[in-house]
Amino acid sequence: MNIAIVGGGAAGLMAAAAVQEARPNLGVSLIERNPELGKKVVISGGGRCNVTTGATPLGAVLESYPRGRAFIEYAMRRFPPQAVVAWFEAHGVPLKTEEDLRVFPQSDEGRSVVRVFEKLFQSSNSNVRVLLRTHVTGVKKSGRGFALSVRDGESIEADRLVLTTGGQAYRMTGSTGDGYAFAESLGHTVTALAPSLNSFFTAETWPKELSGLSIVRARLRAADGKKSYEGPFLFTHRGVSGPAVFALSALVAFETYDALHPLMISIDLSPAERLDALAGRLANLSRTNGKKNLKTVLGFALPKALAGVLVRAVGADGDMQAAQATKKLLTACAAWMKAIPLSVVGRGAGDEFVTAGGVETAEVNPRTMESRITPGLFFAGEILNVDGFTGGFNLQSSWATGRLAGESAATG
Ligand SMILES: Cc1cc2nc3c(=O)[nH]c(=O)nc-3n(C[C@H](O)[C@H](O)[C@H](O)COP(=O)(O)OP(=O)(O)OC[C@H]3O[C@@H](n4cnc5c(N)ncnc54)[C@H](O)[C@@H]3O)c2cc1C
Numbered sequence: 137m138n139i140a141i142v143g144g145g146a147a148g149l150m151a152a153a154a155v156q157e158a159r160p161n162l163g164v165s166l167i168e169r170n171p172e173l174g175k176k177v178v179i180s181g182g183g184r185c186n187v188t189t190g191a192t193p194l195g196a197v198l199e200s201y202p203r204g205r206a207f208i209e210y211a212m213r214r215f216p217p218q219a220v221v222a223w224f225e226a227h228g229v230p231l232k233t234e235e236d237l238r239v240f241p242q243s244d245e246g247r248s249v250v251r252v253f254e255k256l257f258q259s260s261n262s263n264v265r266v267l268l269r270t271h272v273t274g275v276k277k278s279g280r281g282f283a284l285s286v287r288d289g290e291s292i293e294a295d296r297l298v299l300t301t302g303g304q305a306y307r308m309t310g311s312t313g314d315g316y317a318f319a320e321s322l323g324h325t326v327t328a329l330a331p332s333l334n335s336f337f338t339a340e341t342w343p344k345e346l347s348g349l350s351i352v353r354a355r356l357r358a359a360d361g362k363k364s365y366e367g368p369f370l371f372t373h374r375g376v377s378g379p380a381v382f383a384l385s386a387l388v389a390f391e392t393y394d395a396l397h398p399l400m401i402s403i404d405l406s407p408a409e410r411l412d413a414l415a416g417r418l419a420n421l422s423r424t425n426g427k428k429n430l431k432t433v434l435g436f437a438l439p440k441a442l443a444g445v446l447v448r449a450v451g452a453d454g455d456m457q458a459a460q461a462t463k464k465l466l467t468a469c470a471a472w473m474k475a476i477p478l479s480v481v482g483r484g485a486g487d488e489f490v491t492a493g494g495v496e497t498a499e500v501n502p503r504t505m506e507s508r509i510t511p512g513l514f515f516a517g518e519i520l521n522v523d524g525f526t527g528g529f530n531l532q533s534s535w536a537t538g539r540l541a542g543e544s545a546a547t548g
Pocket residue numbers: 142143144145146147148167168169170173174175176177179180181182185186187188270271272273300301302303305306309310311312313314315488489490516517518519527528529530531532534
């Protein structure tokens with residue numbers, strides 16, 4: 137028996153390694169269109185590769201997947217973040233967990249992660265044949281297995297096929313969404329697709345004045361109030377960005393918005409404090425600093441640069457003496473701080489990190505990653521309708537589903 141794995145990214149690399157570990161004698165063709173393996177892994181995490189997350193327990197980790205949470209649970213229990221860390225460390229890549237629980241190679245070098253696999257496949261007892269610069273253009277069933285057509289090359293036959301072609305974000309890395317058509321040609325449904333983990337452009341221009349200002353903790357909410365996320369974010373020259381924005385973008389990935397139909401969001405700068413408590417705090421600050429001007433005093437409760445935006449937003453005179461600020465005015469200030477309104481008119485181009493949507497997970501067995509429609513066909517990684525927030529979750533699910541697909545293809 138032989139196995140073809142199409143796509144030498146995170147999921148494909150781990151699938152091939154899993155086959156090699158489970159059944160070293162089995163022949164594997166790992167097919168990658170690029171001249172090198174793991175291009176996206178190398179550039180991930182700003183070139184440092186945020187390999188996985190240090191968050192625990194697994195239930196909390198699964199909360200970070202807006203789509204595919206239940207589907208990946210089995211794969212994630214078999215190969216959870218701690219096991220991923222142990223696996224890479226056992227293969228010679230010491231890792232470190234940063235304060236925000238993102239896990240990186242101690243070397244801060246994404247390339248060291250891919251090197252693990254290159255070494256594994258180059259070892260003398262490896263039966264993984266790495267086919268670089270090999271662009272698969274179509275797949276079909278043939279006899280008991282599959283036939284893969286290759287651009288400018290001979291077709292490849294395989295008994296089992298693992299599709300790990302990724303999503304279609306950052307297409308210059310080679311992940312152009314080819315696998316969706318392959319999956320459809322083998323009878324699968326591909327859901328609607330949308331970019332996720334992007335920054336937001338806003339109609340309001342004032343964020344530009346604060347460009348670079350980061351807020352450690354805020355709750356960002358979409359207008360319906362149901363979708364929200366608490367975490368750090370920052371203002372940019374065109375709107376807002378950072379982890380909480382990326383997470384909210386994932387939650388609203390399938391909503392359409394533009395200049396004519398903006399997506400209204402709000403930012404709560406003080407999520408742990410009720411409105412009346414915050415208003416009371418502002419009143420205290422104004423009383424005890426009564427001779428200072430209002431803008432300065434508000435600057436004790438929120439970043440100074442934002443205090444200027446706040447007084448403008450509530451139509452107050454920032455130069456007035458704080459002692460003169462009425463309760464009504466201070467309550468309006470508190471209300472603004474609890475729900476700063478922004479109209480999102482676009483996604484930050486090019487910085488989307490994953491594709492939301494993909495191969496319909498109901499058609500794939502979560503305990504094996506095998507197709508329920510075409511036996512012998514397996515899926516893993518971002519090609520599936522699975523996506524996570526930033527913080528190592530997308531690579532984590534790719535390692536976990538890749539490992540399970542490889543083991544199942546090798547042994548099932
Ligand atoms: C800039 C950026 C930074 C990121 N940072 C992080 C991070 O720090 N942590 C994190 O968890 N996630 C991060 N992600 C997301 C994460 O990298 C992906 O979700 C993950 O790599 C998906 O793995 P995959 O194996 O499914 O697909 P990919 O890594 O996209 O691999 C798919 C492979 O298939 C190949 N391929 C596609 N079509 C064909 C074909 N027809 N023939 C042959 N080969 C083909 C492609 O060339 C590619 O190498 C980042 C993404 C981007 C774009």
